[in-house]
Amino acid sequence: MRYGFDIGGTKIEMAAYDDRLNQVFCQRVSTPTGDYQQFLSCVKTLVAQADLTLHTRGSIGIGLPGVTDPVSRKQLSVNVPCITGHCLAEDLANTLDRPVAIENDCRCFALSEASTEQTQRHDIVFGVILGTGAGGGLVLHKHLHKGKNGLAGEWGHIPISAQLVQRYDLPLFSCSCGLTGCFERYVSGRGFMALAQHFRHPATSVPELLACYRQGDPLAQRLVGMYIDILASALASLQLMLDVDAFVLGGGVSNMPELYRLLPLAMRAWLFPNSEPAAILSPVFGDSSGVRGAALLEQKAH
Ligand SMILES: [Zn+2]
Numbered sequence: 001m002r003y004g005f006d007i008g009g010t011k012i013e014m015a016a017y018d019d020r021l022n023q024v025f026c027q028r029v030s031t032p033t034g035d036y037q038q039f040l041s042c043v044k045t046l047v048a049q050a051d052l053t054l055h056t057r058g059s060i061g062i063g064l065p066g067v068t069d070p071v072s073r074k075q076l077s078v079n080v081p082c083i084t085g086h087c088l089a090e091d092l093a094n095t096l097d098r099p100v101a102i103e104n105d106c107r108c109f110a111l112s113e114a115s116t117e118q119t120q121r122h123d124i125v126f127g128v129i130l131g132t133g134a135g136g137g138l139v140l141h142k143h144l145h146k147g148k149n150g151l152a153g154e155w156g157h158i159p160i161s162a163q164l165v166q167r168y169d170l171p172l173f174s175c176s177c178g179l180t181g182c183f184e185r186y187v188s189g190r191g192f193m194a195l196a197q198h199f200r201h202p203a204t205s206v207p208e209l210l211a212c213y214r215q216g217d218p219l220a221q222r223l224v225g226m227y228i229d230i231l232a233s234a235l236a237s238l239q240l241m242l243d244v245d246a247f248v249l250g251g252g253v254s255n256m257p258e259l260y261r262l263l264p265l266a267m268r269a270w271l272f273p274n275s276e277p278a279a280i281l282s283p284v285f286g287d288s289s290g291v292r293g294a295a296l297l298e299q300k301a302h
Pocket of ligand 1: 156157175176177178179180182184
């Protein structure tokens with residue numbers, strides 16, 4: 001039995017999966033964000049309840065926003081401040097008396113979506129999250145590829161190309177990661193709105209902007225075209241580097257149905273003339289992929 005945790009700033013979702021990945025148990029509680037000991041005991045209680053109900057000792061995988069320092073193993077989380085500075089995996093492993101795997105929620109999404117019926121024959125799957133930020137994860141032959149520094153999949157912090165800057169007269173936005181001109185600043189939900197604001201569109205949200213686009217508003221049409229082209233250039237670069245079989249999109253912007261038709265067309269212009277764009281897929285599990293992917297993480301003893 002595998003237990004997965006999706007830990008967010010407001011709630012903790014926990015689910016148990018059998019060997020065939022059927023969800024057999026699920027619970028949801030508020031996240032204790034202020035006190036570390038309270039946080040640990042909350043997870044401990046959830047695990048104890050699952051063990052008791054299912055008469056087993058499940059393996060533990062945890063997905064949460066933020067990063068683990070590859071050297072010190074300490075956690076950095078904006079959403080759950082009390083875990084910042086703690087070696088969460090080690091502390092939980094001691095508390096729960098079993099190995100604990102921890103991974104960024106975008107990586108969990110990728111791992112889950114690489115293990116579905118629609119991706120079962122694909123060897124190289126890239127999960128692309130277009131939410132508040134632009135994250136992702138690379139799954140090679142059903143294994144999450146992390147890299148020595150855990151950087152694999154951070155496509156959102158590759159800089160946009162000079163061609164795009166010239167073509168659309170784009171500003172070079174600075175990014176919270178410390179770099180400038182990162183894709184995230186243009187293609188995340190926030191980035192889309194930053195573009196709209198820069199080109200003086202009055203929409204205040206992505207759905208509002210898309211409603212204008214569907215009504216034929218010329219500036220909204222130009223902005224959506226620009227957005228698709230910028231995102232297509234990012235995905236085409238990943239395809240040239242990794243020869244990806246499929247991209248699975250997630251996050252709020254992935255609900256935009258036009259993406260699945262327009263992105264492959266736009267990607268062609270960024271690829272060799274005879275190469276086919278990789279499949280662009282909508283997620284099967286979507287928001288539930290966080291907890292499902294966490295359950296699929298490979299546990300290693302610390
Ligand atoms: Zn960045």
